[in-house]
Amino acid sequence: MKAAIYSRKSKFTGKGESIENQIQLCKEYAFNHFSINENDVLIYEDEGFSGGTTDRPQFQLMLKDAKNKKFSTLICYRLDRLSRSVVDFSSTMEELQQYNISFVSIREQFDTSTPMGRAMMYIASVFAQLERETAAERIRDNMLQLAKTGRWLGGITPTGFESEPVVYIDPAGKERKMYRLSPIAEEFEMVKLIFDKYLELKSLTKLEQFCIMNNFKSKNDVDFKRYSLRFMLSNPVYAIADKEMYNFLLENSYEVYCDENEFTGEFGVMAYNKTQQDKKNPSCRYRDVSEWIVAVGAHKGIIPSATWIKAQKLLLQNKSKSYRKVRNSSCLLSGLLKCRNCGSYMRPKVSRPNKDGEITYYYMCEMKERSKRTRCDVKNVQGNNLDKAVVQEIKKLSMSDSELYTTIQNDKFTIQAAQNTVENEIALIDGKIKANEQAINNLVTSLSQGQNSTASKYIITQIEELDKQTAELKGRLLKLKEVEENNQSKEQNLDVMKSILSAFSKNIDTVDIDAKRMFIKSIVENIVWDGENVEMNLFGANSEKKQLPPTETI
Template sequence: MIPKYNTAKGVDVIKCGLYARVSTDLQAEVKNGSLDTQIDLLQKYTEVKDSTSPEEEWKAVAIYREEGRSGKNVDRPEYQRMVRDIENGKINAVLCTRIDRVSRSIIDFLHFHEFLKENEAIFISLNENWDTSTPMGRFALTISLAMAELEREKTSERTKEKLQWRAEKGLRNGGQILGYDNDPDNKGVPKPNEAERELVLLIFQTYVKEKSFRATAQVVNEKGYRTKSYVSRRGNVRPGKKFNNTSIMRILQNQFFIGKIGYNGEVYEGQHEPLIPMELWDQVQAIIKTKRATGSKSRKQNLHTFLLQGLVKCGWCSSFMTPTYTNRPKKRYFYYQCTCKIHRGDKECKMKYVPAEPLEQVVVDRLIQLGEDQNRVEDLVAGATTDNSERVETLTQTQENHQRNLKSIDKKLDALVESIAGRKIGIKTIGQKIIDLEEQKSQIEQEMMDNEATLAEAKQKVVSVAHFRQKLTTFGELFNESTPEERKDLLQMHINQLIYTPDEIQLALFYSSSKADKTNSPANVNFGSGGGI
C-alpha cells in the first residue's frame, strides 16, 4: 500500500526520489547522455502519474545522480544520501529506469526492499514495470532478481571449470608471455621464440649474480632489452617497455618457464617446451627465499617513509589525511592527520591523529591476505574486467553514434547540392544550410578524434587487468624484498584510495572500481572514539 502523506487538500503526497546511475565517468560526462536520459524519463513518469491520479499528488522532490559508480555494492555517495532521505522522511518513493540502476546484487536489493518497507516507502522501476506497493509486483521482483543472480553464478562457475580443465590438460590460460609466441595451429601451447629465449635465460643468470630484482632490471635495460612487444587480436601494436622490479620478479617466479602450468594453487605439467633448466630455477628460488627472510627483518630507521601518503582520506569529513610527526624524549612518532582539522579546527572535524605504522601494517597485511585468497582475487579481477569492458562498450557506442550522424549529414549535404543543380531552393538559403551542416560535421569529427584516444586507453586497460591477478598474488613477496621507497611505490600502484574511520578501513584498489574492500581498524590505531591519540 502506498504510504499516506495527506496535504491540506486531503490528497496523498508521493514524494519521489529519482535515482539515476551510470557505471563509468565517461557516460556521466556525455552531454544529454545516459544520466540525463534516465532523469528525464523519471521526471516525465512522475508528471504523468500526477496528472492521472486525482487522489494522489506525485512530486519529484530529490534527484540522485550517481556518476561513474558500479551497482555491485551499496558504497555509493548518492545511494547513501537517498537512504538518509528515506530515513528522514524527505522521500517516500524511489523511482529508477531499471532495477540494476539501484543494485546488481539480489542480496543488497532485498535488504534495500526491506528497508523501504520498514520506512513505509515504495519502489518503482520503469523498464520492468515493477511497483512494490502491490503483492504481485513484489513477487515478480524477487523471482526476476533470483533468476538473474543464478545465471551470473552459473556463468562464473562455467568459466572457472573451463580454466581448470585447460590447466589440467597442460594448456596455458592467458595472453602473450615473454620467450614464447602463440601458435595458431596449437592453441594453448605457445612455441619458443628463440630471440626471447636468450633474454629469459639472461634474466635468470643475471639475478643469480646480482641477487636483486631492481639490479637485474637495470642490467637488462642497459643492454637495450625491453618487455615483449606484440600485435593484439584487434591489430593494435603493444610496444615493449623497460623492465622494472615487478616485471623481473614475475618472470623469475613464473613456473611456466620450467614447463609447468599453475592454476588455483595447483601445479600441472604443461604441454609446452621449458626454457629454463631446473638447476638454474632452483638456484634462483633459493636466493629469493633467503632475500625474503632477511628483508622482513630489516632494521627500522629514525626517519619514516609514509607508505600511504596521498592515499588516506578521513571517513568523517572526506578530507585527505596528511603525514606528520611529533618528537618525544629519545623517539619520534609518526601519524596521519586530517587536513580539515589542521586548517579549520575541531569544530569542522574531530578526527584525531592516526599512528602511521600500525595503519600501514594493517593495510599491507590485508593486501597480502587478498593475494592469498584465490577466490577473492578472481572476484576482483572479474569485477574489474566487467567495469572496464562496460567503459569500452560505452565508448564504442559513442563512436558508432558519431559515425551514423556523419553519414546523415553527408546525405543532407548531397541533397542540398542536388537542390542547387535543380534550382529548387535559393543559393543563399542553401549556402547557409551547407555552412551549418559543415560546422556540425567538423564538430563531430573533432569529438571522434578526441574519443579515439580515450577508447584506445580504455581498451589497453581491459588488457592490463589480466596482469592485476599476478600483481596482487605476488604482492607479499615483492613487498618484503623492497626498500621503504619501493614499498611506497608498490602500495601506490595497488591502492586508489583508503578511507579511514576508527571502526573501519575501506580500501579501493586500482583495476577494481566495483567494490571497496573493508577491514576493521586495528586496536593500536583505534584509540577510543576519536580514532587516534
C-alpha cells in the first residue's frame, strides 16, 4: 500500500501550520493507522498557491498520479488544504472515488474509507450540487432579462449575420452599449438559397451535395455537413417574428418570453440557452427546444416564417430516415485510408462478387462522392488487394531484421541514456532541497534563540534566499519528473509496439475481422492514396513511413 500526502499554504509566513508541520503530522497519522513506512509515502507540496483554484502544479501532478494508481490513500492536514471551494472539493472527491482512492483529513477526522466519512462526502456533494444549481438559476434568470432586449450575447454569429454595437440610454440616464445581429448581404442570399433548396430537395444529404458542388462555406470556412445544415435550418434566428411564428412556437413547446403583440413581422427571433457545454466534452450539444428561451430579437428576420416552419416539419419527417453509414463487413482500412488530393477519408463500396464468389470492394474518396467529382476526382483503389498488401507489409516489419525493428531498438537505447541523465539530476536536486530545508530549520532555531540580536535581519535574509532557491529547485524538479515520466511512457510505448508487431505476425491470419482492424489501427496511424501509390504511416518509431507496392485502381 502507498499513501500520498498533499500540503498547501498560500504564502511563506510564520503564521498557521507550515508545510513541514502539515507533512509531519500527516506522516505520523499514516504510520499509526496504515502498515507503511517512509518509502511508501508520496509527498506533494504547493506553497504560495491559493485554495480558491485547483490550478496548482503539485495538486495537478497528484491528480495525474492518482489516475495512474500510484497510491491508494490521500492524506491532508485539513479539508481546506485540498480546496476552499465546495464544488472543486466535491469534484476532487468524485475523481478520487472513481480511481478507488480513499481520502483522509486528520484535523476533521474525515476518512472516506469509513461509513461516517462516506456520509460526510455525500453531504459535501449535496452542497456542491446545490451551489451548481443556484448558479444555473442565476444564469437563467439573467438570460430571461436579456431576452427582453433581443440582444446578441456574443460568440460566433450565425451564418448570414454579423454583430453590430448599439448605443442606448438606460432608465437611469446612463449611456450603455449592447450588440445586435445585422444581415450580411452575400451570406444572406446563401442562407435563403439553402432554405429554398432544402424544401425543393427534401433531403439533407442532397442539400449537402448541393452546397459542396457550389463551394458554399460556413463561418469557419469549412464545407457544410449534414449536421451543420440541420443546425442552420432549425435555428429560429433566421425566421421573421410574426403571428404564424408565435403560434408555431407555442404549439411545439418552445418557451416564449414576450407577448404576442410583439410578433409584428418587423423583427427576427432570438433563442437563448440552446446549447449545453460540458468541460469534459467540449463539443456543442443542442438542448431540447422546451428548454430554449425564445423572444423577439433586435435584428431583422431574413426567412419568412412559413418557409422556416415548413423546414421544421420536413426535418421532423426525415428524422426517422436519418443518414446511416453503410458498414462493410470485410474491409480493414476504413478510418485509416485517406485521399492525398483533398485529405478526405476513403470509404469502402461493395462491388459484385469475383469468379471465386468472393465479395469485392473498392475504396472511394468521400469528397469525390459527396461533390460528384467536382472537388476531387482521384481514382478508386481495389480494396481486397490493398488490404492484403497492408497486412503483408506489417508482417515484414515484425521480423527482427526489419528496418523498423532496428529503429525501435535504437530509440530504446537513446531513451534509456536520457533517462539515466534525468534520474541523476533528480537525485542531485533532491539532495540540495533537503540540505536547504535543513539549513532553514537551523536558521529558524537560531532566530528563535536570539530574536533581539543584531544578526536577526541577516538570518531572515538568509532564510528568504534559501526559500527562494528551494522554490526554484522544486520547480526544476517538477519539470524533470515530467520528463522522467514521458521517457518511461515512450519506452513503454516502444515495448508495446514490439509486442503488437510480434502478436500481429503470429495471429493476424486466424483472428476475426474486428480483431484484424484493431491490430492494424494499433500500429498504423494512417494510409494515404494519391491515385497511383500508397504510403503507410506508423505510430511511434519516428513516424515510420512505408511505400507499398503498386495497387490496382478502378
